[in-house]
Amino acid sequence: MVVQREHSYDCFQEICSLVASFTPKISSIFTPIIIIITAFLSVSYATTQYRKRSGKNNLETPPNGVSLFDETPKDRSPGVWNPSSFRWPKPAPFADWSIETTKPLPYRPFKYGPKYFVTMGIRNTNYDEWIEMDNEFPRFYREKAVRISERGQKCCRTLPEAFPAAVELLEELVEYLPSRYPSLYERVDKGIKNLWSGEVIDNTSQPLPEDPMQSVGRLTQDDMAILIERPDGDYYLLAGAILLAGFWRLEDKLGMPLWEIHTSAGVPHYREKLEKSMYKFFRRLKAEDFVTRNNYTLQIDDNLPWSVSVGDEDSNDLGWHHAEQDPPIGKHHLRSERQSLRRLPKSGAIVFGIHTYFSPITELAKEDYVPGRLASAIRSWDETISSYKGTYTYEKVLLKYLDEKHREQIQRGLKLEEEDQRRRYPW
Numbered sequence: 251m252v253v254q255r256e257h258s259y260d261c262f263q264e265i266c267s268l269v270a271s272f273t274p275k276i277s278s279i280f281t282p283i284i285i286i287i288t289a290f291l292s293v294s295y296a297t298t299q300y301r302k303r304s305g306k307n308n309l310e311t312p313p314n315g316v317s318l319f320d321e322t323p324k325d326r327s328p329g330v331w332n333p334s335s336f337r338w339p340k341p342a343p344f345a346d347w348s349i350e351t352t353k354p355l356p357y358r359p360f361k362y363g364p365k366y367f368v369t370m371g372i373r374n375t376n377y378d379e380w381i382e383m384d385n386e387f388p389r390f391y392r393e394k395a396v397r398i399s400e401r402g403q404k405c406c407r408t409l410p411e412a413f414p415a416a417v418e419l420l421e422e423l424v425e426y427l428p429s430r431y432p433s434l435y436e437r438v439d440k441g442i443k444n445l446w447s448g449e450v451i452d453n454t455s456q457p458l459p460e461d462p463m464q465s466v467g468r469l470t471q472d473d474m475a476i477l478i479e480r481p482d483g484d485y486y487l488l489a490g491a492i493l494l495a496g497f498w499r500l501e502d503k504l505g506m507p508l509w510e511i512h513t514s515a516g517v518p519h520y521r522e523k524l525e526k527s528m529y530k531f532f533r534r535l536k537a538e539d540f541v542t543r544n545n546y547t548l549q550i551d552d553n554l555p556w557s558v559s560v561g562d563e564d565s566n567d568l569g570w571h572h573a574e575q576d577p578p579i580g581k582h583h584l585r586s587e588r589q590s591l592r593r594l595p596k597s598g599a600i601v602f603g604i605h606t607y608f609s610p611i612t613e614l615a616k617e618d619y620v621p622g623r624l625a626s627a628i629r630s631w632d633e634t635i636s637s638y639k640g641t642y643t644y645e646k647v648l649l650k651y652l653d654e655k656h657r658e659q660i661q662r663g664l665k666l667e668e669e670d671q672r673r674r675y676p677w
């Protein structure tokens with residue numbers, strides 16, 4: 251991407267989002283980047299009980315017939331970015347954050363049937379909440395360290411064109427993390443020090459001691475991907491730290507444009523339903539925008555980095571046909587993702603963050619309303635979604651268990667009609 255000299259970037263005010271309807275196929279299971287992207291085009295959701303910036307939750311459905319690349323703001327051509335003077339505000343420290351006691355946020359983003367709408371909410375989110383961290387950081391950190399040493403470039407890689415963007419992302423984290431999590435990170439001359447591990451992440455040596463995305467990967471619990479707009483108006487996946495994605499591999503998707511990421515995975519209705527609005531959304535995203543959304547799926551092994559039940563990570567034959575039929579309930583896990591999307595001010599590159607929240611179903615089912623709602627959500631999946639999610643291998647065991655737990659909750663007096671007062675999506 252060509253970066254031009256700084257001047258005011260007077261772009262669109264609103265975030266565009268759209269109902270994205272698609273029916274994933276088994277062939278697309280290893281391509282959650284699609285889902286991530288699709289997600290950002292979906293219906294913006296009602297406010298949560300959490301803080302957010304005001305006023306920008308409006309939806310906009312682009313009129314039919316917009317041409318694919320005609321959304322360029324007046325003062326910029328496709329692939330040209332005028333560095334924005336916007337600076338991410340210094341975040342307030344996360345109150346009482348502790349690597350021992352701060353629990354993972356309890357995202358439970360499934361909805362009651364009977365109808366399953368393939369629409370996923372994006373929410374405007376407070377700048378302070380760019381990166382979420384909790385007491386699972388040590389586990390994530392260790393899993394990532396093993397991946398980095400065993401798989402290296404297969405998981406963390408920056409193509410030359412994305413180098414400035416990756417360095418910028420690293421800088422942004424070096425700036426953000428010590429303010430937000432002062433008990434975990436401290437600024438030092440070389441960059442940033444992890445006070446728990448003692449490790450220094452260096453963003454100042456020339457050349458840098460490692461691929462900047464590898465450093466990015468070590469710093470947080472998130473996986474991160476960088477997409478860059480080229481003069482053809484398309485967005486290319488050119489850097490990533492994809493260490494704990496469970497079902498997809500960076501090596502398969504690196505270098506691909508958005509449309510190919512989708513069509514190669516066979517996403518139905520992509521061309522007619524998704525493409526235009528998706529590109530429009532990307533084009534309009536400003537450095538000042540920050541959105542998040544949630545997603546979930548089930549996994550029947552407890553391997554956070556890679557779901558071994560769909561096959562060996564290095565195999566070319568991946569799919570639910572490898573999975574054990576009717577695995578015991580102890581193997582069932584919810585893999586819930588909190589995804590974030592922002593645009594870096596200097597390079598104009600788009601950054602996706604993906605924080606995975608991973609919990610055994612036997613733990614979740616103890617929570618009020620959760621077994622009943624999850625069972626209802628699973629029953630609302632149609633055939634296409636079910637085969638995509640591998641439901642047939644685990645649903646018998648899972649639904650029986652969830653129904654039982656739900657019945658127990660009702661028997662001990664849980665009031666279903668109070669649920670809406672007690673919780674709100676995505677919780």
Ligand SMILES: *[C@@H]1O[C@H](CO)[C@@H](O)[C@H](O)[C@H]1NC(C)=O
Pocket residue numbers: 420421422424425441453454455
């Ligand atoms: C390292 O990151 C800090 C914080 O963002 C930044 O101020 C500094 O310029 C960076 N150093 C280099 C050499 O890029």
Ligand SMILES: *[C@@H]1O[C@H](CO)[C@@H](O)[C@H](O)[C@H]1NC(C)=O
Pocket residue numbers: 274282285368545546547587638
């Ligand atoms: C996100 O949700 C969609 C729709 O339920 C699903 O098909 C997809 O697998 C999910 N993606 C991830 C990464 O969990």
